[in-house]
Amino acid sequence: MDQGPSTRRGADLCSLRCGLAVVMHLSNLTMITQRVSLSIAIIAMVNSTQQPAPANASNASTDGPPADALGDSSRSSQGFHTGTSVYEWSPETQGLIFSSISYGIILTLIPSGYLSGMFGAKQMLGAGLLLSSLLTLFTPLAADLGVVLVIVIRTVQGMAQGMAWTGQFTIWAKWAPPLERSKLTSIAGSGSAFGSFIILCVGGLISQALGWPFIFYIFGSLGCVCCLLWFTVIYDDPTHHPCISVREKEHIVSSLAQQSTPHRRAVPIKAMVRCLPLWAIFTGFFSHFWLCTIIITYLPTYISSVLHVNIRESGVLSSLPFVAASTCTILGGQLADVLLSRNLLRLITVRKLFSSLGLLLPSLCAVALPFVASSYVTTIVLLILIPGTSNLCDSGFIINTLDVAPRYASFLMGLSRGFGLLAGIISSTATGFLISQDSVSGWRNVFFLSAAVNMFGLVFYLMFGQAEIQEWAKERTLTRL
16 A cells, blocks of 8 residues: 655655656756857847847837846947957847747747647657757857847747747656646746846856857757757656666656546647637736746846845846745645645645735735835845745646646647737736836836736636636547347
């Protein structure tokens, strides 16, 4: 029979599925550093006579802060490593470069999710990570060859990362027991927050010490190393892994017995369109990404304009919220699984509880920000709490597709991510427009609008969210009379 709780917990920490979560954590960390690398490097890449891309550019990207968010117009390029190329890129050109990766991600989210379910997520994710890493290594050369090539590189890199991101959920549909999904996916997902922290902290130092090309060389090489680890360790199905223990294999297979997906069939698009629980998930993604994108894109700008700190302090302060985000993601996943494994709350209750915390708490912090702008400490605390509490959604609607339609988890996660990226593009444009009118009232309206969007998403999810497998997602069993 089963061993005691402590013994089982120790075994789980050393399990192969936990090792997969760690490898996926490193992969997500690598991809986010590659995505944000240009946002840091462009400060040194552009000619000092050119103004960096304004924070209110309508095509602000969701992949990192605008150029002027980490620098100022008076900063001389001589402060960086001398011997590296400098380019005459206008603010409009910089904005187009930043936004290109987001459009690339959108282009592949849905098809890559579908294809990974058909041909294997290991190959799709590994290929996406490898392509993104190679393109990162090639970026300095592309910059020398022309800005058009840089835009093409960033767009294709976005397509590769979209392909890699959605493939993860096909793997978890076969590897994660229902009572461990929150924990495993939160460990993997926290890599993005931790990667943002790393690149914001060390990107400027690398540029000053070695030259901006080494930002791409270092994190591109790191991605190639992760690819070797990925293709060596990861398998699509636990039943085919050569190193998995019999006990772990039986545990995973038995826990997923009622959610097996042995046969492939066409995606039931009509049933999905009519499914309100799915629309509740999509609405949650839209609301969640609206505020998160503003924080990722405009946080350094807000800190610089409101707190009036220098570039070094701005970079360090901008990285702190991502430490909180990474921590809350992991702790939230652990707590969610404890509530489920001990039968303290039903699955749908856990999903709605963490969705409520992840949308309500950051909204309250955002609404409070304009009223505490005069307090340095309070402002920093609230800015740290916004992404930290927002990531509690990782144990809510973000993994809810694994509950309602595990057979199509990868496809639906790609579609959900598309709604999130759409929200990011809209929120970036709206934020730029609002703060260009008036800085003080503009920021207040930005945070109020974000809170309103979050509340709409929360109410919709609480009304229509479910955690049972939908009829159209169940495996049809044929019987002979």
